[in-house]
Amino acid sequence: MITEGLKGRDFITLRDFSKAEIETMLDIALRLKADNVMRRQHTDVLPGRTLHMMFFNPSLRTRISYEAGIFELGGNAHFLEPSATRVPALEGEETAYLTERISDMARVLSRMGDAIAIRILGDVVGWEYDKGQRIIQEFAKWSEVPVINMEDNISHPSQGLADIMTLSELYGRDLRGRKLGVSWAYSPSTKKPIAPHHDFMYAASLFGPDIVFAHPPEMRIDPEIEKAIQTNLEASGGSYTVVDSMEDAAEDADVLYAKNYVALDLLPPVTQEPQHEEMSKLFEKYRDWTADKKRMDLAKPDARYMHCLPCDRGFEVSDEVLDGKWGETAFDEAENRLHAQKGMMASIIP
Numbered sequence: 001m002i003t004e005g006l007k008g009r010d011f012i013t014l015r016d017f018s019k020a021e022i023e024t025m026l027d028i029a030l031r032l033k034a035d036n037v038m039r040r041q042h043t044d045v046l047p048g049r050t051l052h053m054m055f056f057n058p059s060l061r062t063r064i065s066y067e068a069g070i071f072e073l074g075g076n077a078h079f080l081e082p083s084a085t086r087v088p089a090l091e092g093e094e095t096a097y098l099t100e101r102i103s104d105m106a107r108v109l110s111r112m113g114d115a116i117a118i119r120i121l122g123d124v125v126g127w128e129y130d131k132g133q134r135i136i137q138e139f140a141k142w143s144e145v146p147v148i149n150m151e152d153n154i155s156h157p158s159q160g161l162a163d164i165m166t167l168s169e170l171y172g173r174d175l176r177g178r179k180l181g182v183s184w185a186y187s188p189s190t191k192k193p194i195a196p197h198h199d200f201m202y203a204a205s206l207f208g209p210d211i212v213f214a215h216p217p218e219m220r221i222d223p224e225i226e227k228a229i230q231t232n233l234e235a236s237g238g239s240y241t242v243v244d245s246m247e248d249a250a251e252d253a254d255v256l257y258a259k260n261y262v263a264l265d266l267l268p269p270v271t272q273e274p275q276h277e278e279m280s281k282l283f284e285k286y287r288d289w290t291a292d293k294k295r296m297d298l299a300k301p302d303a304r305y306m307h308c309l310p311c312d313r314g315f316e317v318s319d320e321v322l323d324g325k326w327g328e329t330a331f332d333e334a335e336n337r338l339h340a341q342k343g344m345m346a347s348i349i350p
């Protein structure tokens with residue numbers, strides 16, 4: 001495996017990696033996936049390595065795929081629940097004997113393992129937009145082993161890697177001429193992160209698709225990430241169009257990626273406190289934004305529906321779409337979490 005320049009690196013955002021580096025991780029992921037299908041073992045890739053996994057938020061896919069992934073590469077995982085270990089704290093935010101300063105935790109964990117993976121977003125950081133990523137960066141500053149972001153409010157790079165792996169299995173690495181319809185979708189919850197949208201579009205933008213992104217005017221994404229997506233698309237031969245209806249995103253699309261996410265303008269730092277009640281009222285205005293058969297019928301006959309899961313059935317997507325000919329790809333996408341993360345861990349963990 002040629003992983004030059006990748007060993008020892010942190011995996012915090014996809015923007016920290018070049019397209020070539022992301023392709024290296026994908027190449028390894030695809031080889032390991034083929035091995036899985038053939039029931040070949042590859043426990044010699046990271047033998048005896050330990051992954052510390054720290055979850056501040058619930059998870060099904062991320063926990064299981066990292067745990068199974070490191071095990072299949074020959075290592076093992078520790079699931080650390082912060083309430084059972086003590087809450088990591090930034091300098092100045094400590095409470096005696098309830099929290100532990102991140103600089104200390106990172107150095108201790110580094111001495112007992114080979115990588116530290118962290119998920120921290122939403123309520124546990126008061127919806128402060130960049131706080132989760134600042135905490136993960138603080139771990140990375142003090143850790144002597146790679147730090148992996150398992151999702152914060154801004155980024156979900158493991159998901160983005162699995163998404164682009166899924167797209168490349170469908171269409172190859174050259175996505176020029178492919179229309180990716182991307183959309184906000186309705187959910188009664190006001191707590192679904194925006195990170196998967198960011199990283200779905202960011203990862204895809206490296207490979208030249210035509211992204212048509214539909215959202216109600218109040219549901220903007222991070223302008224810095226939007227700019228990076230546009231810059232990538234200019235370089236890769238794709239295009240970026242923003243529209244205001246899911247129908248426009250779905251029309252003639254190869255893929256419709258439709259999922260709910262929070263309204264950033266009703267969260268800190270724009271507001272002092274998260275405005276969930278107001279957000280709920282706002283979402284009700286767009287209650288019919290569901291990926292349903294009527295919308296999928298506007299897309300190409302062999303179009304796929306994608307969603308990082310978990311999804312809110314009957315709200316973000318209808319049962320007919322998720323369980324029909326369009327929805328299987330969302331489960332390929334979930335499976336690829338395992339393979340893509342194995343490719344990434346094999347690349348960065350020394």
Ligand code: CP
Binds near residue numbers: 060061159310
């Ligand atoms: N897509 C994803 O990250 O799923 P989990 O929240 O179940 O980990």
